[in-house]
Amino acid sequence: EAQVTQNPRYLITVTGKKLTVTCSQNMNHEYMSWYRQDPGLGLRQIYYSMNVEVTDKGDVPEGYKVSRKEKRNFPLILESPSPNQTSLYFCASSLSGRHEAFFGQGTRLTVV
Amino acid sequence: AQRVTQPEKLLSVFKGAPVELKCNYSYSGSPELFWYVQYSRQRLQLLLRHISRESIKGFTADLNKGETSFHLKKPFAQEEDSAMYYCALASTSGNTPLVFGKGTRLSVIA
Numbered sequence: 001e002a003q004v005t006q007n008p009r010y011l012i013t014v015t016g017k018k019l020t021v022t023c024s025q026n027m028n029h030e031y032m033s034w035y036r037q038d039p040g041l042g043l044r045q046i047y048y049s050m051n052v053e054v055t056d057k058g059d060v061p062e063g064y065k066v067s068r069k070e071k072r073n074f075p076l077i078l079e080s081p082s083p084n085q086t087s088l089y090f091c092a093s094s095l096s097g098r099h100e101a102f103f104g105q106g107t108r109l110t111v112v
Numbered sequence: 113a114q115r116v117t118q119p120e121k122l123l124s125v126f127k128g129a130p131v132e133l134k135c136n137y138s139y140s141g142s143p144e145l146f147w148y149v150q151y152s153r154q155r156l157q158l159l160l161r162h163i164s165r166e167s168i169k170g171f172t173a174d175l176n177k178g179e180t181s182f183h184l185k186k187p188f189a190q191e192e193d194s195a196m197y198y199c200a201l202a203s204t205s206g207n208t209p210l211v212f213g214k215g216t217r218l219s220v221i222a
Contacts, residue, residue, distance in 0.1 A: 033210075040121065041214060042198065042215040043156075043198060045209055045212075048209045058209060090155070096207075097202050097203060097207060098202045101148075101158070101200075
């Protein structure tokens with residue numbers, strides 16, 4: 001089954017404790033991206049990747065890192081999480097920026 | 113710059129009433145436009161794209177280049193249509209990120 005898988009689904013952590021949210025797709029898509037979803041602000045893009053070893057900042061990259069060492073994986077790293085990063089995070093993949101984006105189930109992160 | 117505007121944060125309609133979710137865009141070329149839907153506690157999924165010109169779940173959307181709009185319409189709303197709707201724009205080249213509007217929450221009242 002074609003899908004985008006994120007882990008974990010829920011995470012509560014403390015300020016400053018490094019964490020990684022994984023994202024994996026099995027559709028051989030070149031394009032992957034991370035979004036955060038906050039009430040009243042909609043979806044905001046954090047980082048995106050056009051291909052392996054190619055990543056670029058989105059609208060709200062501060063406090064986040066990403067890597068794209070393999071085509072299928074695009075982890076989101078929070079080196080020192082802060083409470084303002086409490087949000088619902090979505091990973092997405094697509095053939096290109098013009099094609100349908102497939103989204104993961106979301107990761108609800110709470111930083112206390 | 114590419115921009116997508118959804119002017120309504122919340123739209124409430126009665127069951128059986130017509131629905132129109134507004135989307136306006138700003139883009140200098142020929143855009144690719146999409147509507148995505150997010151039902152409660154579910155992931156976003158594609159509802160329709162302008163290039164396919166198909167009707168999904170009774171929804172249609174027409175690209176109006178003169179008004180730079182891509183409004184989503186349905187003649188008779190159903191309770192199961194209650195969800196968050198996002199309009200999105202892709203560039204002609206596909207080499208830049210998909211740009212989303214802030215979304216409109218549709219609430220269909222029985």
